[in-house]
Amino acid sequence: MLKLAELLALSGIKVTFLNTNHNHERLVRFTNVTSHFARYPGFKFKTITDGLADDHPRSSGNWILEMFDGMEVKTKASLKGMLLNTSPSVDCIIGDGFLGFTLDVAEELGIPIIYIRTSSPCSVWTYYSIPDIIQAGELPIKDGEMDQFITSVPGMDTILRCRDLPKFCRGADMKDGLMQILVKQTRKTTPGHALLLNTFEDLDGLALSQIRTICPNVYTIGPIHAQLKTRLREKHGNSSDLSINSLWEVDRSCISWLDKQPKQSVMYVSFGSITMTVRGQLTELWYGLVNSQKRFLWVVRPNSVTGKDGQGEDVPVELLEATKERGLIVSWAPQEEVLNHPAVGGFLTQWMELYYGVSGCRGANDMLAIFC
Numbered sequence: 001m002l003k004l005a006e007l008l009a010l011s012g013i014k015v016t017f018l019n020t021n022h023n024h025e026r027l028v029r030f031t032n033v034t035s036h037f038a039r040y041p042g043f044k045f046k047t048i049t050d051g052l053a054d055d056h057p058r059s060s061g062n063w064i065l066e067m068f069d070g071m072e073v074k075t076k077a078s079l080k081g082m083l084l085n086t087s088p089s090v091d092c093i094i095g096d097g098f099l100g101f102t103l104d105v106a107e108e109l110g111i112p113i114i115y116i117r118t119s120s121p122c123s124v125w126t127y128y129s130i131p132d133i134i135q136a137g138e139l140p141i142k143d144g145e146m147d148q149f150i151t152s153v154p155g156m157d158t159i160l161r162c163r164d165l166p167k168f169c170r171g172a173d174m175k176d177g178l179m180q181i182l183v184k185q186t187r188k189t190t191p192g193h194a195l196l197l198n199t200f201e202d203l204d205g206l207a208l209s210q211i212r213t214i215c216p217n218v219y220t221i222g223p224i225h226a227q228l229k230t231r232l233r234e235k236h237g238n239s240s241d242l243s244i245n246s247l248w249e250v251d252r253s254c255i256s257w258l259d260k261q262p263k264q265s266v267m268y269v270s271f272g273s274i275t276m277t278v279r280g281q282l283t284e285l286w287y288g289l290v291n292s293q294k295r296f297l298w299v300v301r302p303n304s305v306t307g308k309d310g311q312g313e314d315v316p317v318e319l320l321e322a323t324k325e326r327g328l329i330v331s332w333a334p335q336e337e338v339l340n341h342p343a344v345g346g347f348l349t350q351w352m353e354l355y356y357g358v359s360g361c362r363g364a365n366d367m368l369a370i371f372c
Helices: 002-010 021-030 033-037 063-084 101-109 121-135 177-187 201-211 224-239 253-259 279-291 317-326 335-339 351-358
Strands: 016-020 044-048 093-096 113-117 194-197 218-220 266-269 295-299 327-330 344-349 368-371
Touching (some): 016 021, 021 033, 021 044, 033 044, 063 101, 063 177, 101 113, 194 201, 201 218, 253 335, 266 279, 279 317
Parallel strands (some): 113 194, 194 218, 266 295
């Protein structure tokens, strides 16, 4: 969303970027965000609570459920107060599609609202359709049905299998908290004045055609990061600098390591800034990377592994030795710089990172991108 905000600022629109106190503090600490956006007249940063206490770890347990509960109680009221006391008044809100409470505030104050979802249109349409899947009796998933096609999601009845659904769809509890939140927030996306999606028609036309049956004003504006790079180059030339939108401290030793690797020989592995995993999953993936006999650069965020971080005395010796030979594990990497590096030949990631892997970076034509 910060890249979209910069695209709007480049067009001369006055932008106020509202972030949570927690995320903004980390942006300021680890990036050049303050100095970078100082070049845009009328661009402002403001912050608001995310509903959690300042000392909340935001990394384990049901913290996401706690955050959404807190936002309904605290953040919604704070947003309303902020908008009422803003001068000049706000003409339009572009809101994160996962934050449905902004629709309530916008409608109450009579402010047009446009939502943006950075996840894939396929996932948006699937989340929207979960109540229909349950009603059709295709959830919960029964034993031996993982490869069965889901037939109750229009337009995806020949491509969506049970195994493609999120983990929370695999249990017996159809009142799962995370499931309920995702369905609720997705269904509150469609009443907005418009929906922006970080994709393009040729990639996601099938899902887009279905979303437009419930939300006619859908605009594909992706890949946003590639558009921003082009606009900055047009305005400032090749000397233009990009703001690094990172909530974690970047370990630049990975660039020096990549400099020593052969061309297109390294698989870059990263699952984003909020994905959590359990120790067994991490170990299984680690074995997979090692057994591939390929070089790899792997991002394992601090506190992203439930239990132990995957490093210590109980890590199998063969994993440690193989990693020393042809791998590197870092806590965070400068992703766009990594993907533009000639040594990187593959990208293993989650679906939401797709657009970094298939466009806007050097690997658009010669990189293997694998999405989970």
